[in-house]
Each structure stands twice: as C-alpha cells, then as structure tokens.
Amino acid sequence: MLVSLLCTSASIAQQVQSTDLNLDFENPADSKKLPRPWMEWGKGYLLLVDTTEKFKGKAALRIQAPAVMDNIQFGSAANPVPVTFGGKEIELRGYLKFSGVTKGWVGLMMRIDGKSDILQLDNGQAKGIRGTEDWKQYSIKMKLPASADKIYLGAILVGPGTVWADDFELLVDGKPFTEAPPKKAFPAALDKEFDGGSKLTLGPGYPLSKEQTGHLAELGRIWGFVKYHHPAVADGNFNMDYELFRVASPYITAKNDAERQRVLANWLVKFGPIKKLSSVTIPTDAVIKPDLAWLDNVGKTLSPRLDSIRQAERTGEHYYIDAYPNAGNPDFKNENTYQEMAYPDPGFRLLSLFRYWNMIEYFFPYKPLIREDWYAVLNEFVPRFVMAANETEYKLTAIALIARVKDSHANLFGNHEALDKYFGKNYAPVQLSFVEGKPVVIDYYNAQLGERSGLKPGDAIESINGRSIDGIIGEQKPYTPASNDVMQLKAIAPNLLRSNDSTLAITINRAGKVQKTSISLYPSSQIDTYANYNKKDTCFKMIGQDVAYIFPGKFKNAYLPALTPQIEKSKGVIVDLRCYPTDAIAFSFGPMLLPEAKPFVKFTIGSPQTPGLFTWSPELKLGKTNPNNYKGEVIVIVNENTISHSEYTAMAFSAASNVTVIGSTTAGADGNVSPIVLPGGLRTGISGIGVYYPDGRETQQIGIVPQVEVKPTILGIAAGRDEPLEKALQLINGK
Structure with a gap:
C-alpha cells in the first residue's frame, strides 16, 4: 500500500547490462550517496553504502530509520530496469539483514510498470517480516506481463529499525535476465498515429441526434466484438484504440445505413481473412453464455463477416486480455491510460466508454446482476461522454457509468483534483456511519480536532447548511458505486461533511435534543479519512x-x-x-x-x-x-x-x-x-x-x-x- 505512492520514475533508454545495475553495491560513487542507478524513494530515512556490514564483497546498502518518525512512513532504495527482454516469470532475489524492526516491516520490493500505469507491485507487506535477523536470502516472484515497460527493484523498510541489503539477482524464467530473449515488438505498440489526438469532430458544439447516438453505440459494440474476437487483434497486430478513430471518422460522416455498412465492411477487410474456424461448444450448465444474438441484426453484409470472426479459432495468448494465474480473473493488459490527458478529447472520451462497456460485456462475472439492458446503458452514455464539457464532467460521467455495474470493488481510484473541488477539498475531523438510518458520529479521524468540533459519538446529523440529509444522499447516489444500499451509504458517509468552505452549519440530534452548531473543516493534509482503518490495538x-x-x-x-x-x-x-x-x-x-x-x-x-x-x-x-x-x-x-x-x-x-x-x-x-x-x-x-x-x-x-x-x-x-x-x-x- 505504501509503495504504491511511489510514482517517480527515471527515463532509461539504453540496454542495461548486469554490471550497470550495480546489484551488489560494489561500485559506490562515494560512501555518502547511493550509487547509480539506485535512487531513493520515501523520505527521512538514511540511505547509504555500508562498507563495514555486508553479506559479501566490499559493500552493502543500509537503510536506517530516523529517531523521530513524525509523518515519515518508509525508506526504500529502488533500481529502475528497462524491460527489453521477454519471458513468463520475473524473480528478484536478495540478501537482507535487519535489526530493531519492531513495527511495520522489512523486505524486498518490486514494482512492474507499463507505459503509463503500475501493472504489479509487491512491497513485502504481506509477508510481515520484522524483528532482528542475520543475513538471509529472500525472493519475490511475479508474472512478467508482455506490456511491462520498466521494473523497479530494491529493498524497503517501514517503521523503525535498520536493514542492510546485498547481492541482488534479477532472474527471468529461472535464469539471469541478461540471458532472456529480446522482448517481442508488437505492431500494436508501434502505432503512434493518434498520440496527439483522435481528430474526431464530436463533443460540445456538435450536438448528437438520437439516430447519431444509436449509430455510435452500434459502432462501440462492433468495435469491442472485433477487439476481443479477431485472431489478428489477439496477435497484437492492431492498436484497437487507434483503429476506433480510423473507422469512426468515415463512419460518423456517412450519410446513410448503406454507407455505414460499407465503411465497417472495408474496415474489417484490413484485419485479414479468418484462417481457421472452430466449433465453439457452449456448456449447457454455463452460468453466463455469450450474448451475441445481435450479430444477426447488423446488416446482410456485416452479419456473415462478424459471424465468421465469432467462429475464428482462438487458442493462443491475446494481446488485450488474459487470465491471472491461479485465480482466473481477467487481466486487461496493454491498455493505455493516456495519463497526460486530464481532459481527453471527444474521441478518447468515446474510447473510454467503449473500452469499459466491452470489458463488462464480456468479462464481468456478475453482469446479470446489473439488472438492466446493458446495451441501453451504452446508448445512454454515448452523448454523456461525448458532450462532457470539462475534466470534472468527464470524470463524473465515468463514475456514473461505473456505478451502474453495482459492484463495491468498482470506483474511481486515486487522487483527482477536479473531483475534490466538486465534492469538497476540506473535511470534518469526525467519522460518520449510518446508524438507525441516520448519519451518526462514531469516532474521530483526528482526536484533537474532533474534540474541538464539539461533536460527540452518538450525535446524529439532521441537516447540513440547511439541506436535508435525504436530499444530499439523492444527489450523491448516482456517483457512488456500490453493490448494495448499505455499502452505498457507507461510501457516502465521509462525503457528507465535506466542502470547499472552511466551515459547515449543521443541525444535530444529541440524546433527543436538536441543536444547531458550526464545525470547522480541514484539508486532507490534516484529516486522514483512513485513520480508523482496521483500528484495533491487538490482533x-x-x-x-x-x-x-x-x-x-x-x-x-x-x-x-x-x-x-x-x-x-x-x-x-x-x-x-x-x-x-x-x-x-x-x-x-x-x-x-x-x-x-x-x-x-x-x-x-x-x-x-x-x-x-x-x-x-x-x-x-x-x-x-x-x-x-x-x-x-x-x-x-x-x-x-x-x-x-x-x-x-x-x-x-x-x-x-x-x-x-x-x-x-x-x-x-x-x-x-x-x-x-x-x-x-x-x-x-x-x-x-x-x-x-x-x-x-x-x-x-x-x-x-x-x-x-x-x-x-x-x-x-x-x-x-x-x-x-x-x-x-x-x-x-x-x-
């Protein structure tokens, strides 16, 4: 959880040899600094090369906690390794010695990044290694995603104590990574045509008619079907994000159904013929069966072509979809986040809708529990995504779509300044929970500020700035993903006493007596809404x-x-x-x-x-x-x-x-x-x-x-x- 906060990365383009990585710390720049290419993550910890305490050779890395830990969480030394090699499994080995790790933990750390997002992370927390131990070899193993772009490896110390690290090894499929085969270059990854924008004429200023909305929804469904069914796409030969923009441009300007059919038919030709067909047998006891009856209703020209894609033999790995080992849940790989686009252009906003909708359509195990026509939801959200006028509207629209899936595992994660401004960047220092149908103070996020607020556990909030609780809940429900009503109220609770103002006027009910009061609000730097997570003083x-x-x-x-x-x-x-x-x-x-x-x-x-x-x-x-x-x-x-x-x-x-x-x-x-x-x-x-x-x-x-x-x-x-x-x-x- 802590290392996920480490988003700094170094740009390394050249092939790195084993000696360049300095995995044994034998080539320190000087005794007071980390040697290249090692870099510091975290703050406040002492990181240096120790020539006195080492596992072997002349030196080791030492990470030492400061005497005072106020607002200091962890110390880590990371080594960025560009992924120029291929393979199925990556393993980090390293020797650790540690002393006085009474809280927190110590361990190896490895993070695998794609081009614009974190793919996998193991920061050692799950192993719970602590105490005092002499030199011992530890290991981390992960699946090596084909979309991996960079690996950060190193050691981490959370909490007090000291750890020494030495003699790291990076292995691919059990052999030194320098012996691994070169990474395969997929044509999909080399397609850069629309890096600067989708070039689609849509969005605010270009209102969509009901017919245009329906046509775009059909395009999104056909595009997603091709993405997950065509063998040429599975082989990584096509960047489907950019294929959407290529077909959408003539499709949008087409004047009638016949012309739209020709646009799509010509687009399908570029993927090549279906070389092998297979008779797909759907088990009679399948819990969810593919819903592809719509293929018969897309036109005389398209229907047989799409049906041949449906019957295509798909036996190998797929560039965009895989299953996580052991568990089998879907691995949506090689998807670009376009992180630099805070407010994507209309084409990329449409891509956002189509990408998410098709992921749910084909790979959400609880799709029947959505309990509404999922294709109708696609139609509904086409104009909402296209017409989103700014970053805030785009992100609210995304949350609203996610909420329709009715899954407490689904939300919009991370920090979003635009949403903070919308919901309120300041928080009350008290924790609310719905009890007997009312939002009730159950604890403080910050004891000192909580007591200063004058609110006490058991206080029920009756109104906020003159507004009823029911009214506020009604506004927030569409933007609050949850599996059931109880979880939706739990998610809404911390947002009730939230505002861009520094105070809120509230009405409370304390032991049957209704009273009005005003409470102060504070920025997130002073209020940790996760302060009471797993809060117990013992196991x-x-x-x-x-x-x-x-x-x-x-x-x-x-x-x-x-x-x-x-x-x-x-x-x-x-x-x-x-x-x-x-x-x-x-x-x-x-x-x-x-x-x-x-x-x-x-x-x-x-x-x-x-x-x-x-x-x-x-x-x-x-x-x-x-x-x-x-x-x-x-x-x-x-x-x-x-x-x-x-x-x-x-x-x-x-x-x-x-x-x-x-x-x-x-x-x-x-x-x-x-x-x-x-x-x-x-x-x-x-x-x-x-x-x-x-x-x-x-x-x-x-x-x-x-x-x-x-x-x-x-x-x-x-x-x-x-x-x-x-x-x-x-x-x-x-x-």
Missing part, C-alpha cells in the same frame, strides 16, 4: 479467562502456533471480521474448526478464448481429517466493513457447524479484483470472478447473511458500547 486477546478474541485486521498466520494452546482451552472464540484481513486466516485458523474437509465455495471463471462465457470451477474445500477439531462456540461478527477477502473468510468459517455469524449486511463484493484503466489516467476495477456457496447461492450484492442480526444503536454508540461484541459474548455464555 488477539482473552476476554475474561475463557473467551478468545481474534481480530484478522492485525492477525498474522505466523502468530497462530503460539496462540493455539490458549484457543484450544477456551470455551468460545470470537472472530471480529469487521475489517480486512492482513493474512489468509481462513486457511490457517479455519481448518482447526472442521473434523474433515468440507466444500465452502465455488467460482465462475470467464474465458479469454470465448468472451462472454462463464463456467463453474470445482468446489474448494477447507480442512482435512482432524478428530481434534475445536469444539467450542465460534462467533463471527460481520458488518459493512466486511468486504471481499473478509467476506470470503466468513464463508470459509461458516463451513463449520459450530460457527454462528452475527452482525449486519456485508459489502456484497467478492472475487479477485481486476484493475481497469481508462483514458485520462482513470483507474477502476471489477470483481473478476464469481463467488458462490457450494449450493449455488450468490454472494455478490447480497453479502454474508448473518444468522443473528445485531446492529449498533445510537444510544449504544453514545455510551461507547460495542453491541455486536456484547451479543457475541452472550451467545458464547449461553444467554
């Missing part, structure tokens, strides 16, 4: 002498062996899943609950070879034969903070007969996230695989349904009570 504790409490938001699987004796002696365990797990506790603690292996989940997986098809994967089982399984009561607490991996963990625990799930509706967003990038540097994503119970029950939008519903109350929050936790203790104690 494990005993409540009394016989109830074990586990908080997966801080729990590490490495802790379990030492804690198992206390758990086994307890009469009950509370697993507080109102958080996001830092480790896969489902497969460490979960098997302790079962006497034998039991299925708890099954998935639907899409197909790059048959776009639009989703089929069942085998059931996944938890546990093994274990006559000494834990027999006590296990209570799992969930709420709207239970999302994705946390929901998946709750499903796993629910396979045990002694588990009771209590709490309230969860996020309803499960399945590995597939990132999506759009023109203008926009980043979003979707739940990439379908997650279901073994009997076929859905989890998306529904979430984990608690067996016992327990929600916080306004009175309970005001009194500082944790009512779901209280109920968990009551159930364990038989009350």
